[in-house]
Amino acid sequence: METIDGGGQVLYLYGVVRRGQGFPADAALRAVACLGVAALVEPVCAEEFSAATLDEKMTSIEWVARLAQKHEAVLEGVTRLGAVVPARLCTLFSSEEALRTTLAENEAGFLTMLEWVEGREEWGLKMLCAEDRLRGLAGSSDQEARKLVAAIAEASPGHAFVLGKKREARLAELTAAGIEDAVDAAIEALEPAAAELRSLPASAAAETGGGRLVLNLAALVDKTAREAFHSTVSELAASLPGEAFTFEMSGPWPPYNFCTAGEEA
Secondary structure (H helix, E strand, O other): OOOEOOOOEEEEEEEEEEOOOOOOOOOOOEEEEEOOEEEEEEEEEOOOOOHHHHHHHOOOHHHHHHHHHHHHHHHHHHHOOOOOEEEEEEEEEOOHHHHHHHHHHOHHHHHHHHHHHOOEEEEEEEEEEOHHHHHHHHHHHOHHHHHHHHHHHHOOHHHHHHHHHHHHHHHHHHHHHHHHHHHHHHHHHHHHHOOEEEEOOOOOOOEEOOEEEEEEEEEEEEHHHHHHHHHHHHHHHHHOHHHOEEEEEEEEEOOHHHOHHHHHO
């Protein structure tokens, strides 16, 4: 790999901003400008960030955590001063020339994304379901499920087993429908409160202390609407049935999930 100034270094990219925008006073951080945009970079050791070395280092949770914390801290400092298109962890360039070529080729996309995220911040929102609680609510409120309980009490052991299976299937159906309705209600309530919502992967088997993860969102929110967005989430949690749903919020973050132009670049 060709390295900058022949000094055994490569450029670690944190993000792209408008040309002339301020950035945190860090001796290692510098701007590489081209046309209307500038890349915020730090020269790093080419050997430490070579493909072979990175393959090994990325297996170390401690190393990745330290790098991610630094990456996040730099970007948080940048967002306090203006809009930024964040780069992914370990985005590297061999030289300023290579970096300027990328900036020139993607300037329009970068400027579009910078305009879109200006004055906005990203919030993570997870919706969790306590399925046992929702299941119990369905069992007590559904007429068919109640009739099956009564029938089981009077049936022979063999027939009671069959009726029990039927009741379990009914409760599973009601629980799934309840989750689907709650997710639809959540999205309908949140859409007006955010500039944009994006769904993130949510494994059907994902479990946390608050229950099963049923909805995983990234929300791009106007900074001036932060309190309104938080209020919407609180009101939504209170409105859903049986206290079976809770929400976990994280942020504010740089707009990682809303800068596809930068990602493609």
